[in-house]
Amino acid sequence: MSGHSQGPVTIHPVKSKADLREFVELAFRLNRGDPAWVPPLKGEVYGLLTPGENPWFEHGKAQFFLARLDGRTVGRISAHIDDLALAQPVEQGMGPGTGNWGLLEAEDAEVTHALLVAAEDWLRRQGMHRALGPLSISIWDEPGLLVEGFERPPTIMLGHNSPLYRDWIEAEGYRPVKKLQNFSVEILDGFPPLVNRIVAAGEKNERIRIRRVDKRRFNEEARLIMGILNDAWSDNWGFVPLTDSEIAYIGKKLKDIVFEDLIRVAEVDGEAVAFMIVLPNINEKLIDMDGSLWPFNWARLLWWLRKPKSRRLRVPLMGVVKKLQNSRMASTLAFMMIEYIRRDGVAEYGAAEGDIGWVLDDNQGMNAVAEAINATVNRVYQIYDKPLG
Structure with a gap:
């Protein structure tokens, strides 16, 4: 130095x-x-x-x-x-x-x-x-x-x-x-009673259906989810729309690490209006691989991906269509998706913790959801600017 x-x-x-x-x-x-x-x-x-x-x-x-x-x-x-x-x-x-x-x-x-x-x-x-x-x-x-x-x-x-x-x-x-924040949440023992009451009320609402994605219709599901995303995030600070070719590219990159029980789509009156994607933390494996899959890391990774065990799961993306944002329905759908994936994450993947982020520091809806499930900020990222005179 x-x-x-x-x-x-x-x-x-x-x-x-x-x-x-x-x-x-x-x-x-x-x-x-x-x-x-x-x-x-x-x-x-x-x-x-x-x-x-x-x-x-x-x-x-x-x-x-x-x-x-x-x-x-x-x-x-x-x-x-x-x-x-x-x-x-x-x-x-x-x-x-x-x-x-x-x-x-x-x-x-x-x-x-x-x-x-x-x-x-x-x-x-x-x-x-x-x-x-x-x-x-x-x-x-x-x-x-x-x-x-x-x-x-x-x-x-x-x-x-x-x-x-x-x-x-x-x-x-x-x-x-x-400021972009990432939240950490303990998921082993479930969420506070208030969240469970909201989930239970949502389950009684016949207009709501929460479903897993269908990997056999992967491209169709990816387009559906990214369509919701482009609408949901369109008013956010820093938003740039994803193009069709970017959606296809992201889908291809995620295909090996997405699991049906870790992604939910929420429908209201038969229309898909919200989604939540959760990924097993592949970094738990990559940290020892020095950036290369050869000669044996490829097999190790594929073996792990067959049935990953992941202490920490990450929620990189979730969204609710704009017309429902800041409504009670939006928070009900969010809590239902979070709880259903939490149950599967703990039972099937051995997860004990979740990461949610990043979340803009002025995104009131998501910050309120994070607070309700007792999530705490564990990483903060900052974006800077400067005039070019």
Whole structure:
């Protein structure tokens, strides 16, 4: 981390396959000493960064940068612009002129400075007047910088970074613009009596049907759920709609880790109006795999996925259609789905804890649900912005 007297930090756009490999590998080198860091599968990371594989690139463009010092790679960052985000209303956090950066890894403050300057310059040249980050790469991937909750490894699809980054980023003039919270909840012994009463009342309501998803109709179910999601989240801060090709891509990526009894769709009067997706925490396995499925990790993972046991389950996504939001019906459906999945999670997967998130700090409905089931915040992510003068 020391010895900067040798020479200046230089910035290089990623141009070749070798550059991209350095970009991916750097995260492994810099985070290897952090016991809470879960190495992602390298194939997944390459997929995220590759136009033609990740359908985000159908409406977005990105430039990746490496920082080098004396021939050694000491940092990385992405700068990117999403046409769908530019089309969103300004008061929802994105909007015209807002570009993004993310995937930051750096050895020290000086490297961070050089990387952010490079990302900001690129955004300026593209006509942007505001930088919002970190996003890796879209709001649907891993948004925000972890600022609280470094002690334990994250569950599936949650980011993790060095606690040093916060000061380094804030020193560059970035101000927090939005907080994302992840909740932890004990699920072994069930929820408070109030929740059980709401669930029991819902069970007597003939208009309500809570069903499992049908994996044989997987693509159809994925489209149905993501359609509800696009409607449910459309007024949220930072929302960018998912395209049909992104929905298909997410479905394909999740197919091996979704289980029928961990996903519920709620119907009212025969219409699907809400859903909840819960995933077993594959990170419990990945933490020892160093990003590779070869030679034997693939078999280990497949064996585990046949009937996963997972101490902690994660709720990455749930939603209720907009017309029902802030209604009693919405909270009834939420509690029923949570309770039904809780029962199966405990009985079938050996789960004792749940993770719910992330949740925007001003999402009153979800924060009220979290409070009612005695969930507590265990990780906080922050998204920053800065005007590009």
